[in-house]
Amino acid sequence: MRPNINKFISCIILCLLPITALSATWSLTYPRPIEEGDLRDEYPLALLTLALEKTGVKYSLLPSERILLQGKALRQLKENREINVMWSMTDTQREKDLLPIRIPIGKGLIGWRVFLISKTAQARFNDVATVQDLISLDPVQGEDWPDTKILQANGFNVVTVKDHKRAFTAVTTNRADFFPRSVIEVLQELKTPAIAKELAVEEKLAIHYPTAFYFFVNKGNTTLARLIETGLQLAIEDGSFDALFLSSYEETLRQLDLDSRRVFHLDNPLLPELTPIDDKKLWYYPETSKGAEVN
Incomplete structure (x- = not known):
């Protein structure tokens, strides 16, 4: 049928x-x-x-x-x-x-973010237990990206740059603590030798905000x-x-293992009213219950 x-x-x-x-x-x-x-x-x-x-x-x-x-x-x-x-x-x-x-x-994966960090910085993220702990660290984003306003609205002090290349540099030079990258981007970016030499995916955390x-x-x-x-x-x-x-x-998704990460769910004040959030077939939903999920 x-x-x-x-x-x-x-x-x-x-x-x-x-x-x-x-x-x-x-x-x-x-x-x-x-x-x-x-x-x-x-x-x-x-x-x-x-x-x-x-x-x-x-x-x-x-x-x-x-x-x-x-x-x-x-x-x-x-x-x-x-x-x-x-x-x-x-x-x-x-x-x-x-x-x-x-x-x-x-399918909404653009709103699921893991962090690119300096290879020597993992210990600083191991102690992050609350969203306030995370807000004490500075992310970097493009100056005209919607993500910048979303993070600022949730209390982050966002370091802004003109483009992706400068964002990677901001982390390697310690201008910023981490670069939130969507799960559909981050592993591809780490295939660039210059990025992979300096940066790594943070091991335990993720943020999520509804977006498309x-x-x-x-x-x-x-x-x-x-x-x-x-x-x-x-x-x-x-x-x-x-x-x-x-x-x-x-x-x-298997490699990044969202299921086992501590996920901080953020508000998105920029989300248009007509976003089809209720149409379940259009979205991907990780099984985050195994990790410590924090709102």
């Missing part, structure tokens, strides 16, 4: 798109990363490709001609210049400026938004979304 239900749902969703959208060739341009082959882009690109394939449209998917850091990419997309799709963590301002496809592409990583398009590009959403919904219904997610992150 399940394949027939999926086929029925697929037909309904596809019928919601204009005929011209299905017959056109779509040119999608996303922000070129700082370094070619940046593995942080591997999963979003694979998922976007999967979504487009599910719709059956003809498409091209290419990086922008020049490198676009996140702040610049957000501005260019808002102004409908250079790019027409990007992926980023959501907040209220971004959803005012851009059109989000409200399906969390990383979305595909965004320009406010006026509603047809493209519906096209991407259609493909994502089809992939959810036939199981290929979860299959790609697990093949990408199952081993990472």
Whole structure:
């Protein structure tokens, strides 16, 4: 029965798109990363490709001609210049400026954070038992990242920098005590020899705040938004979304072992009201009960 239900749902969703959208060739341009082959882009690109394939449209998917850091990419997309799709963590301002496809592409893992610390600093974190203990240590974040405001709202003294490279340096030079990284990023970053030489994943702690990583398009590009959403919904219904997610992150989650960490749950005052928190199939929930879970 399940394949027939999926086929029925697929037909309904596809019928919601204009005929011209299905017959056109779509040119999608996303922000070129700082370094070619940046593995942080591997999963979003694979998922976007999967979504487009599910719709059956003809498409091209290419990086922008020049490198676009996140702040610049957000501005260019808002102004409908250079790019027409990007992926980023959501907040209220971004959803005012851009059109989000409200399906969390990383199933909420962007809000599960472990810490990159100096290789000699683990002892300082072993004594952290309460959120106040953790707040006494200074995290580093990008100056225009939503995470910065989230951490500040929860009482942290956040050291801010312009980009990722400066964030790593802030920890190695002791300007900051730790660099919170999402579980979908941290192990890939440690494959960079210069980072792995100086930094390590803290062994016992994690923080969590509810948030989502979305595909965004320009406010006026509603047809493209519906096209991407259609493909994502089809992939959810036939199981290929979860299959790609697990093949990408199952081993990472095993290595980081969130289940055994002390988790500090933080508030996210930037979480937009329309975030689909109650749709359980869209989120990943670690079994944190084995660790000491602290609110």
